[in-house]
Amino acid sequence: MADIFAWLFSFFTLIALIIIIIYQLMCLADLEFDYINPYDSTSRINKVLYPEYILLGVLFFFYVVTGHWVMALFCAPYVYYNVKLYRQGKHLTDVTEIFNTLSREKKQRLFKLFYLIFILFLSLFWLIYTSLDDHED
Template structure:
C-alpha cells in the first residue's frame, strides 16, 4: 500500500512539472505571436523556473528515498541538465536576448515536455502494475 502512495505522490509531482513547463511554453508562444511584451514574458517564465528545478530535484530524491531506482535513473538526465543550466547562469531568460534565444528556449522546453510525458507514462504504468499486484 505504501508503494501505491509513493506512485501517487510521484504522479502529482510529475503533473506539477508538466503544468510548469506548459506554462513556460505558452508564455513563449504568446511572445512569438506578439500577444505579450518581452519583459512580461521573461518575468513570468523566470518566476516559475526555480520551482520547476526544485520540483525536479524533489522528485529525484523521492524516487531514491522510495527505492524506485529505474525511475531515479530516468530523472538523472533532466536533473543534470537543470544543474548545468543553473551553474552556467543560463536558467533565467534575459529580456534583451529573448528574441534571439526564442527557438532554442522553445526546443529545450518541448524536449523537456516530451521527456516528462514519457516519465508520467512510466509512472502511471508502474502505479497500475503495483495496484494490480496487491
C-alpha cells in the same frame, strides 16, 4: 499500499511539472505572436523556473529514498541538465536576448515536456502494476 501512495505522489508531481512547462511554452508562444511584451514574458517564465527545479529535485530525491532506482535513473539526465544550466548561469531567460533565443528556448521546453510525459507514462505504468499486484495479495 505504501508503494501506491509513492506512485501517486510521483504522478501528481509529474503533472505539476508538466503544467509548469506548458505555462512556459504558452508564455513563449504569446511572445512570438506579440500578445505580450518581452519583459512580462521573461519575468513570468523566470518566476516558475525555480519551482520547476525544486519539484524535479524533490521528485529525484523521492525516487532515490524510496528505492525506485530505475525511475531515479530516468530523472537523472534531466536533473543533471538543470544543474548544469544553473551552474553556468544560463537558467534564467534574458529579456534582451529573448527574440534571438526564442527558437532554442521553445525547443528546449518541448524536449523537457516530451521527456516528462515519457516519465509520467512510466510512473502511471508502475502505479497500475503496483495496484494490481497489491490487489492480488
